[in-house]
Structure formats: C-alpha cells, structure tokens
Amino acid sequence: MKMTLAALTTAAALIAGPALADLTLPHLSYRTGPYAANGTQYADGFNDYFTLLNERDGGIGGAKILTPECETAYNTEKGVECYEATKSEAALIYNPMSTGITYQLIPKASADGKVLYTPGYGRTSAKNGKVFEWVFNAPANYWDGASVAVKYLLDQNGGDLKGKKIALLYHNSAYGKEPIRTLQELSKKHGFTLSELPVDAPGQEQKSQWLQIRRDKPDYVIMYGWGVMNPAAIQEAANIKFPMENFIGIWWSGGEVDVQAAGAAANGYKSLTFNGVGTDYPFYADLTKFVVDPGKASQGGKFVGSAVYSRGVYAALIIGEAIRKAQELAGTPDINAAQLRDGFEALDITEARMAELGLPGFGQPIKLSCANHGGAGMARLQQWDATAGKWNLITDFIQPDEEVLEPLIAADSEAYAKEAGITPRACD
Amino acid sequence: MFYREAGDFKTSYREDSQTFPLALDRWAYRLLMAVAVLVVPFVIDGYWANAILVPFLIYAIAAIGLNILVGYAGQLSLGTGGFMAVGAYAVYKLSVAFPGINIVFHIIAAGGITALVGMLFGLPSLRIKGFYLAVATLAAQFFLVWLFNKVPWFYNYSASGQINAPDRSVLGWMVTGPLATPAAKYLICLAFAFVVAWIARNLTRGMTGRKWMAIRDMDIAAEIIGVNPLTAKLTAFGVSSFFIGIAGALFFAVYLGAAEVGEAFGINKSFLILFMVIIGGLGSIFGSFAGAAFMVLLPVALKNLLVGGFGWPTDLAAHIELMIVGGLIVIFLIAEPHGLAQLWRLTKEKLRLWPFPH
Numbered sequence: 150m151k152m153t154l155a156a157l158t159t160a161a162a163l164i165a166g167p168a169l170a171d172l173t174l175p176h177l178s179y180r181t182g183p184y185a186a187n188g189t190q191y192a193d194g195f196n197d198y199f200t201l202l203n204e205r206d207g208g209i210g211g212a213k214i215l216t217p218e219c220e221t222a223y224n225t226e227k228g229v230e231c232y233e234a235t236k237s238e239a240a241l242i243y244n245p246m247s248t249g250i251t252y253q254l255i256p257k258a259s260a261d262g263k264v265l266y267t268p269g270y271g272r273t274s275a276k277n278g279k280v281f282e283w284v285f286n287a288p289a290n291y292w293d294g295a296s297v298a299v300k301y302l303l304d305q306n307g308g309d310l311k312g313k314k315i316a317l318l319y320h321n322s323a324y325g326k327e328p329i330r331t332l333q334e335l336s337k338k339h340g341f342t343l344s345e346l347p348v349d350a351p352g353q354e355q356k357s358q359w360l361q362i363r364r365d366k367p368d369y370v371i372m373y374g375w376g377v378m379n380p381a382a383i384q385e386a387a388n389i390k391f392p393m394e395n396f397i398g399i400w401w402s403g404g405e406v407d408v409q410a411a412g413a414a415a416n417g418y419k420s421l422t423f424n425g426v427g428t429d430y431p432f433y434a435d436l437t438k439f440v441v442d443p444g445k446a447s448q449g450g451k452f453v454g455s456a457v458y459s460r461g462v463y464a465a466l467i468i469g470e471a472i473r474k475a476q477e478l479a480g481t482p483d484i485n486a487a488q489l490r491d492g493f494e495a496l497d498i499t500e501a502r503m504a505e506l507g508l509p510g511f512g513q514p515i516k517l518s519c520a521n522h523g524g525a526g527m528a529r530l531q532q533w534d535a536t537a538g539k540w541n542l543i544t545d546f547i548q549p550d551e552e553v554l555e556p557l558i559a560a561d562s563e564a565y566a567k568e569a570g571i572t573p574r575a576c577d
Numbered sequence: 578m579f580y581r582e583a584g585d586f587k588t589s590y591r592e593d594s595q596t597f598p599l600a601l602d603r604w605a606y607r608l609l610m611a612v613a614v615l616v617v618p619f620v621i622d623g624y625w626a627n628a629i630l631v632p633f634l635i636y637a638i639a640a641i642g643l644n645i646l647v648g649y650a651g652q653l654s655l656g657t658g659g660f661m662a663v664g665a666y667a668v669y670k671l672s673v674a675f676p677g678i679n680i681v682f683h684i685i686a687a688g689g690i691t692a693l694v695g696m697l698f699g700l701p702s703l704r705i706k707g708f709y710l711a712v713a714t715l716a717a718q719f720f721l722v723w724l725f726n727k728v729p730w731f732y733n734y735s736a737s738g739q740i741n742a743p744d745r746s747v748l749g750w751m752v753t754g755p756l757a758t759p760a761a762k763y764l765i766c767l768a769f770a771f772v773v774a775w776i777a778r779n780l781t782r783g784m785t786g787r788k789w790m791a792i793r794d795m796d797i798a799a800e801i802i803g804v805n806p807l808t809a810k811l812t813a814f815g816v817s818s819f820f821i822g823i824a825g826a827l828f829f830a831v832y833l834g835a836a837e838v839g840e841a842f843g844i845n846k847s848f849l850i851l852f853m854v855i856i857g858g859l860g861s862i863f864g865s866f867a868g869a870a871f872m873v874l875l876p877v878a879l880k881n882l883l884v885g886g887f888g889w890p891t892d893l894a895a896h897i898e899l900m901i902v903g904g905l906i907v908i909f910l911i912a913e914p915h916g917l918a919q920l921w922r923l924t925k926e927k928l929r930l931w932p933f934p935h
Contacts, residue, residue, distance in 0.1 A: 321839060323738055569741075
C-alpha cells in the first residue's frame, strides 16, 4: 500500500512537474461539498483568466502560467494536504479561497516563503504588512465590508442610525465571526443596536434565526454567508416577507446562484462587491475569442460573466499584475516567490491600467506598499434584478471608515505578532 | 509454512500470554518499530509527514480510544469529535497559560481533562445503553462544539474564534508551529501512538479489560459475577476519553496548527472515527491502526492516482473517490463484518496451516 502510494506520488510528480521557467500557481479550489456552487465558479474565473494570458500573450513576460488544481472541498485537512502536495520549489502563490484554510496556511506559507493572496477573505489584520510579510488581502477585507455596509446604511438614513436595529446573520466559523468586532465598534459609534445570529455550517438550517428576525423586526439584516447558506437565507427572507432592499450580503453572498433559487422573491436583494459584474467589458471579447470559442474554458465557459466568476477573474488579474511587476523589478521572467512578494508590495494598478486590460472601471485602483497589504478597501453595492436576472451596480466605490478600522487592525496584528513571536518589519 | 510454530516453546504463563505469541510476529513487529524510528524520520518529507503519516498516527490514537469504549466496553459513542475538541482546547489554553512547561505534559494534561469530561458525559451510560447512549453522547458532541463556539474565553477572545498553536519544542526540537520539521512532528506522534497502543493493549488483556468485556457481553451476568458496572463503565469512558483527548491535542497542535471547532471537530469527525473502528475491527488494537490507515490513506492514494496519475478533473476525481471508498466499506463489511483485524487474523490462521488446510 505505502509502496504503491510512493510510486504513484513520484509518478504524479513526474507527470505534473513543471518545465523550467513556467510560473506555477497551485490552485486550491473546491468543486465538491456544500460550497461547490460558488467555489466552482470562482475557480473557473481564476483558470480562464490565466488561460487567456497563455493563449493570447504566451503567458506573462513570455513565461507560461500553470495552475494545477487541487480539490479541498473547503476542508482544512484537505487544504493542508493540497498545500503540502503542491509546495514545490516552483510554487509561487496560494489563493485557497477559504478563510479556514488561510488561517492554517498563514504560518506555514510565511515559514516556507510562499505568497498567500486572499482577496476579500482570510485574516483581516493581514492588511498590516509589517507583521504579515507574505500575506496580501487587497482590494478589500471583511472589516472594510462591514464598514462599507454601515456607511451605505448611514447614507440611506440621512447620516443617522440612532435607534435602528441591525441584525448580523453569519456563518458560524472564522469567516462569519470576523466582522463582529467591527460592527460592535460601529454600533457604539453610530448608536444602532446590533444583534448577532450565528448559522452553523454548512448553513441550510436557519429557521430559528429567521424566526428571531421575524420577532425582533430589525431594520436591516447584514449577511456573511457562503455556499448553501446564501440561497437558504434569501429563501427564508422571502418566506417571512422581509423587505429585500433592507437585506445586504457581503460580497461572498452576492452571486447568481444565491438569488436564483428564490426566484422573483429575491428581487431587490443587495450585496457588496469590489468588482464589476456582467460581460459588458472589452476583456470579454478577447476571452470569447481565445478561450471560450476554442473550447479551452473551464466547464465550457458556462459561468462566464457571473458575479462569482468575475471575482475569480479579478483575483487572477491582480496576481497577474503582481507577477508582471515582479518580473519588471527582478529583470527576469523566471521569478521566485520572494520576488513575487516584492512585486505585490510595489503593485500599483491604476484606472488607466484597468482600461488597458480591457476592464475599465471593473475594480478600484490598487496601490500596495510594504506596510499596506490591503489596499484602500473600497467596495460598492449591487442589487439583484430578478426580472432581468442580473446584478446592477447601484453605488460608486465607498471608502470604509479607517478611523474605526485602523486601531482594530493594529491591535489584532500586534496580538498575532506577540503570539507568533514576530518582530514587525520597519517600513511605512 | 509461512508461520512456523515449530520450536517455539513456551515454558511460562508470561510467555504464553504475550501480545505476539509467534516468534516470527515478534520479529516482524520489532523490525517495523526499528524502521519507524530509525529509518522513516530520516527519509520523511513534508508531504509524507503532514498529509499521510501524522494524520494516520493521530487518527489511530483516536480510534484506539473509541475502540476501548465501543469495542471493549460495548458503550456506543458518537461524541468523539467533541472529546477531541476538549483535548484541543485544553492543550491550547494550557500551553498559552503556562508557556514554560513542556508541551508533552500539556498534551497529557489535555488527555486528563478530556477524561474528566468524558466520565461526566459517561454518567448516563449507567442508566441507558445502545442507541439511547449513542444519542446521549451525540448531545455531548453538539454541546461541546457549541460551547467552544459560544464562550470566547476558550479561544482567548480572538476575532475569528480560531485557535492557533503556539510554537513549542521538545528536547530542543520544534514540534508545533511552522518551524517544526516533518521528522519531529512524526516522531512525537509516533511516540504517543506507541505508548497509547501499549497501554491500551495491556489494559485490555488485564483485569480492567476483562471487566469491560464482561459488561459488553452481558452486563447483568457481569454484575452477578462481581463486576461493578459503575467503575467498569466510568473507567472505560475515562480511559477512552483520555486517549481521544490526546489525539485531539495532537490533531490541533502538531497536525493542523490552527483549528476552528465546528469545522475540525464536527459530527463528521465522530462518524469518521467510528467508521475506522468498525472497518478496522471492534475490540482490536491492530484494528484501530488498520481502520485509521484505511480511512486516511485510501482517499489520498486514490486522489494521487486519479488526479496525479490519470489527470482527471479534480471534481470528478473527488466524486469517484467518495464512491470507491464508500463502495469498499460496504464490500468489506459484507465480506468480513468483523473488520480488517479479523481478516488479518484469518489470514494468519490460514498461513499457519498452509498448505495443509483441515
């Protein structure tokens, strides 16, 4: 048994082993389990962007990009197995798309010198690059999301939320618990009452939480859900006739699969997003020509343009730009993980650059530095139009409340530094 | 033929009742131990340690723990995941509170705390048994997970509710945290697995074990012949939880390094370990290892074969893998309801007589 396993792994390593000068980005995806509906779309977007670069430009700076997939099923043990299996010399960066796996990988990747890129998820305080040297979470993090949601509600209520009731419906895991501290601070600052309603993983079972919402009648519900939890929550909200326009999800609760199950009842549901949606960007002409039409798209390209797919594309785009920057700084296309980290820290994606990439206005400008690994953290709101079956962007990018977030991030990252025995780097 | 008993004379009770009565078995066992200690640590890499051997050894410890309760004492339990969580949170709180004390003592203390919790939840076993007890321990599973999720003191008020293992070393070698070498992680798990298996083997063939088995086989008869059901059942719960607590502590501190109670110690973990015990063989220490190997190694081997070897899409491979593992479990249990241990025992019996069956 063990012998055959050894033989098999060696054989696998020989077959999958990258040729020299290829850029290896191990892709920890999940296409099975309770989070598959969303995870599979994200993975498709991530793959297709790099397929496009390979097909159209021959990779980045002449180096082909490989994204060998490994199935994690959103499970931390499998995540660890995938990390160990793919952690070769050539592996540059990990984007595990799971907050739980990110927490496992932060110490490991930092010790191994691999970049960990967690756009819109993972450990929020990783924004502090002085402590988290190898972790990046631009363009926005969970606390930014909570702050933007509250800012939007302030905007809706003439700048005053006093006496309002906001309920947080969250996935009872590291992911869902992340925004609680921020929302508590914000409730102190703005005078609203916050009620916290945990939903146990995976999240189909939330009858009692909605019963409580029905009884308490909160003015707004903010949701941090993922996978099967999202459609279940939106269906329950429709069942108790909760006004959909007062129901705001984080960006991970804003995919098509989440709202479609509730049909017309989901009309008006809002969610945050840090990227554009739909296929009305010049980029998609190239994608169709080089990837979808020749049949090279993941799963035949059936999710192209969906909201979660777009987030996968956006994550890949930022990694791609960081690689480009790193190649520029290193003067060679064949970069290593440390050079990629430098590329991330020098990353500067302007609006003009986004237009050049065929995605004008798709995302906010991102400028990172040694100290700031999280960018500006802006997000915007989108609303579901059930009749047209599409998401519409309803606000411009909203800046989160740094006054509240900065001390929280400083405190949390300092606590981590103390726990892990890290001396923060000197940089600004 | 393969097993030779000729010339293997036993002249004392001690020799007669040893774990490996055949000289050949004894030598095979010693050779295995020698390879495990003297060869494996020098050739092991990160993948073999973190993805295969460390989880295998930890699950084997948990399976031995559950096997004592279910296999030897006949008390059905579905609370294994919850008890592992107790071990994990105990080692976390202890190692953060007393950083000067060696982690080995913390792991043992975590086992002790779990033993107390296990005995507490074992109290209903004095009144109820079988499915009713399974439901009572299921309540323990859900209660413990809920408790560790709900009370921030257990996770030191961290924002996300995750616990992270601090870096700790044994004899100058890092065993937890990212700087731990694969060999160090493997050796500490091996040491614990060895000691646990040794203790379990000796307990189960001594008076304590016979009391457990008497209770398992027929509790009223056992009571009549003088077995105290209170002490027998509670010691079974205590010893079982002690081992499961050690497994939970190692699982969190050495293997994962960070854990989230609902995800790492959910009801699925209880089922997984119960399956290991059933597949491996109830009431067998070897069976606990065999069951853990089956449930940990087979999915990894299949994944490496289907994705790495054949290049199948990862989702298809994951589904096929579930089907194959599930199918094999069914086939195994039809072919040999007493598990891998019984299969191994029968093979040995046959080989002792081969080529002259009777």
